[in-house]
Amino acid sequence: MTAxxxxxxxxxxxxxxxxxxxxxxxxxxxxxxxxxxITQACVASADAILYRxxxxxxxxxxxxxxxxxxxxxxxxxxxxxYAGWERDLASCAERGFKAVRLYPYYHEYALDGADASRxxxxxxxAGLPVSIPGRVVDVRQRHWMDTKKNLDVDQLIxxxxxxxxxxxxLTEGLLNAPPxxxxxxxxxxxxxxxxxxxxxxxxxxxxxxxxxxxxxxxxLFGTGFPFKTPSPAFLKIQILEADAAVKxxxxxxxxxxxxxx
Amino acid sequence: xxYRTLDHVKRLDHPVIDCHMHxxxxxxxxxxxxxxxxxxxxxxxxxxLGIDVSCVAPxxxxxDRRYEDFHAGNDRVREAMQRHPERIKGWCFxxxxxxxxxxxxxxxxxxxxxxxxKLYNQYRIDEPVVEPIIERCIEWQVPILMHAxxxxxxxxxxxxPRISQADHFVNAATRFPEALLIEGHIGGGGDWEWSLKHLRxxxxxxxxxxxxxxxxxMVDRAVDALGIDRLLFAxxxxxxxxxGKALDADLDDEGFSKLMGANFQAILxxxxx
Numbered sequence: 001m002t003a004x005x006x007x008x009x010x011x012x013x014x015x016x017x018x019x020x021x022x023x024x025x026x027x028x029x030x031x032x033x034x035x036x037x038i039t040q041a042c043v044a045s046a047d048a049i050l051y052r053x054x055x056x057x058x059x060x061x062x063x064x065x066x067x068x069x070x071x072x073x074x075x076x077x078x079x080x081x082y083a084g085w086e087r088d089l090a091s092c093a094e095r096g097f098k099a100v101r102l103y104p105y106y107h108e109y110a111l112d113g114a115d116a117s118r119x120x121x122x123x124x125x126a127g128l129p130v131s132i133p134g135r136v137v138d139v140r141q142r143h144w145m146d147t148k149k150n151l152d153v154d155q156l157i158x159x160x161x162x163x164x165x166x167x168x169x170l171t172e173g174l175l176n177a178p179p180x181x182x183x184x185x186x187x188x189x190x191x192x193x194x195x196x197x198x199x200x201x202x203x204x205x206x207x208x209x210x211x212x213x214x215x216x217x218x219x220l221f222g223t224g225f226p227f228k229t230p231s232p233a234f235l236k237i238q239i240l241e242a243d244a245a246v247k248x249x250x251x252x253x254x255x256x257x258x259x260x261x
Numbered sequence: 262x263x264y265r266t267l268d269h270v271k272r273l274d275h276p277v278i279d280c281h282m283h284x285x286x287x288x289x290x291x292x293x294x295x296x297x298x299x300x301x302x303x304x305x306x307x308x309x310l311g312i313d314v315s316c317v318a319p320x321x322x323x324x325d326r327r328y329e330d331f332h333a334g335n336d337r338v339r340e341a342m343q344r345h346p347e348r349i350k351g352w353c354f355x356x357x358x359x360x361x362x363x364x365x366x367x368x369x370x371x372x373x374x375x376x377x378x379k380l381y382n383q384y385r386i387d388e389p390v391v392e393p394i395i396e397r398c399i400e401w402q403v404p405i406l407m408h409a410x411x412x413x414x415x416x417x418x419x420x421x422p423r424i425s426q427a428d429h430f431v432n433a434a435t436r437f438p439e440a441l442l443i444e445g446h447i448g449g450g451g452d453w454e455w456s457l458k459h460l461r462x463x464x465x466x467x468x469x470x471x472x473x474x475x476x477x478x479m480v481d482r483a484v485d486a487l488g489i490d491r492l493l494f495a496x497x498x499x500x501x502x503x504x505g506k507a508l509d510a511d512l513d514d515e516g517f518s519k520l521m522g523a524n525f526q527a528i529l530x531x532x533x534x
Contacts, residue, residue: 019454022478023262035264138474139414140450148414202306202500203299228475231264232505238267239309239501 004248005039006234007073007255010133010171010195010222013061014047018143021046024226026064030071032225036234039252040073042131042259044101046227048077049136054107055088062095073259075101075131080119081109089119093126098259099169101131105149112159120159124166129258132156134172134198136227154183160190169258171195171222176206184213193258195222196250197233201240208241216246220254265508267311270521276313278522279503281406281445281469281495283320284341291321292333295340304348306500313522315496317341318352318379318406325383328361335369352379352406357391366394370403371534377404377441386425386442387432395437401534404441406469410451417450427459434463441467441528446497448472448506453479457486464491467528470506470520471497480510489516493525 014024023032024046033041043065048057054077065072076092078085078100089100100123104111111132123130135150142148153170160168173194177183196219199206210219221237223230237247255261270277284300286293303315319334331354338351353369355362357380369375378398384390386407398405409425412418430444444460447453449472460466468487470480483492489512496503507520 019476020478031262035262138450140410140412140417141452141474142413144413148416200499200501202309203302203498224475226477229477229479229506229509231508232475232502235267235310235501235505235508 004251005037006221006251008033008038008041008223008225009169009220009255010197011041011043011225012046012227013043013064014045014057016046016227017050018137018146021226026068026072029225030068032230033071036230040071040255040261042073042075042098042222042255044075044131045077049103049106053082054079055085055091058088058092058097062097069096073098073261075099076128077101077103078119079103079107079109080115081107085119086122089122089126093128097128099123099129099131103133103136105147105151106136111152111155112162116159117163120163120166124163127260129167129169129193131169131171134170134174136172157186157190157192160192161186164191166191167258168192169195169220172198172224174198174206175210176204177209179209179212187214193218193220193254195220196236197222197224197228199236201236207236211242211246216242216249217254217257219250220258221251263511265517267504267508269508269517270311270504273518273521275518275522275526277311278494278525279307279312279315279496280443280493280525281471281497282315282317283498284317284337285320286334286337291326291330295337295344297344300341300344300349304345307348310500310504312496312504314348314350316350316352316376318354322354322356322381326356326359328359328365331355331359332365335365335375338375339369339373351375352377354379354381355394356381357384357388357394363393363397366397370401376529376532377406380405380407382408382421382424385423385429387429387436391433395433395440395442398441399437399439402441402531403534404443404467404528406443407445408449409444409456410446410449411453411455412451427456427463430466431459431463434465438465440465441531443467443469443493445469446472446495447483448474448476448479448499448503449497450474454482457483461486467491467493467524469493469495469497471495471499471503473499473502475502475506477509480506484510484512484516489519490524492520494521
């Protein structure tokens with residue numbers, strides 16, 4: 001599909017309580033990666049989102065991927081409102097996890113509250129970016145026991161402003177403000193990267209607008225697999241009206257820089 | 262797993278048809294003129310993705326829209342058809358409860374060669390007020406594409422109290438088995454697993470795969486539930502997403518061909534007016 005070997009910054013392993021997933025183990029993910037030429041996938045535990053002790057999900061994906069550690073970069077799913085996250089964070093950092101993953105809308109804490117502030121500072125101290133998905137599922141199809149909330153992106157931008165030394169990655173992000181909108185000046189002033197799988201390269205062209213407003217160095221490639229089917233993300237880059245260097249940044253270079261590879 | 266590429270799309274020996282797309286009006290006026298830039302953007306997107314034909318309806322005709330609103334919307338569709346005659350076909354949008362709905366359908370479908378009728382959520386597909394429209398479409402053997410879904414969050418349900426769900430399609434198809442009913446956008450935001458369970462009981466209802474929900478396995482599950490002969494490619498403005506869903510479906514070449522246009526062309530070929 002492309003000469004550039006992509007890095008998928010938005011993938012998962014494991015099960016989701018509210019919908020059966022398939023192709024959700026390491027072997028199946030590797031098969032998808034090999035088909036599309038993906039060198040590394042940044043994976044989070046899908047189970048961890050709903051475990052009371054979400055660190056158990058980190059343990060699971062660490063064990064599942066250790067035979068292919070060169071292909072998987074791991075997100076450490078942590079809940080700063082739960083017991084012992086400090087020790088869990090240290091354990092993940094020691095074992096080479098690449099970033100902290102937060103879900104404030106599942107774990108019921110405020111992203112602009114004290115608990116979140118502490119874990120953001122701790123991740124920054126450990127040299128880890130903080131990744132937050134805009135959502136896990138579309139709430140219009142939510143299971144009756146699932147959350148009704150998505151991430152408040154404006155709140156994320158404010159929190160990023162409060163933590164200027166931290167680095168944030170918004171996966172499942174949808175930045176669709178029009179060109180020239182005040183929103184973009186706010187995002188430019190904070191250290192937030194965005195993964196592109198919810199955006200588009202045609203008509204509204206939110207990918208193109210984001211690149212124009214923030215620069216190509218802020219956008220990362222991701223599929224959302226196995227929650228989402230992978231080809232849409234590849235098509236968005238394939239048909240994006242941008243030169244090869246920009247596409248290489250999005251597909252690979254920005255992720256290498258962000259995750260210190 | 263089987264992942265296709267756009268090269269597979271280009272190799273198809275028939276036009277690729279997006280059976281569910283929209284054109285917009287310019288400005289804030291619901292009765293405003295065609296947004297030509299957006300209309301041309303559809304063609305640009307189609308060119309980049311290998312889509313040959315878009316079947317379009319007016320967008321945002323929500324609520325209790327009356328004749329003047331949907332008539333103006335259908336004028337925009339006609340403008341789009343005239344602007345890109347080889348690339349755009351038109352759906353005639355009406356509010357089923359409007360007394361002039363059948364007159365508008367006659368004008369657009371019979372006289373101006375619109376391909377069928379597009380309905381939104383003013384009424385459910387199985388309500389009596391829709392029956393004269395279904396009967397007219399049966400007589401002319403033209404399809405009805407209906408906005409549909411099973412939204413499960415309270416806010417979306419509150420906004421669309423009369424959205425057609427799959428069980429409503431089962432009711433309508435049972436009463437009118439000759440009707441060419443298309444349930445819109447299985448990926449439009451709603452419990453698609455619930456919808457597929459019901460559509461197994463409606464063997465004459467078609468389903469389009471459009472919508473912004475890109476759940477892995479969704480199209481394959483739809484094939485399992487309905488069979489490939491009842492599935493239709495569509496975007497509903499989610500261009501790369503819908504094409505990607507089709508490319509990732511675990512279909513053989515014949516099935517892929519059916520999905521990408523052969524099934525819908527067979528519907529269009531039944532036209533009897």
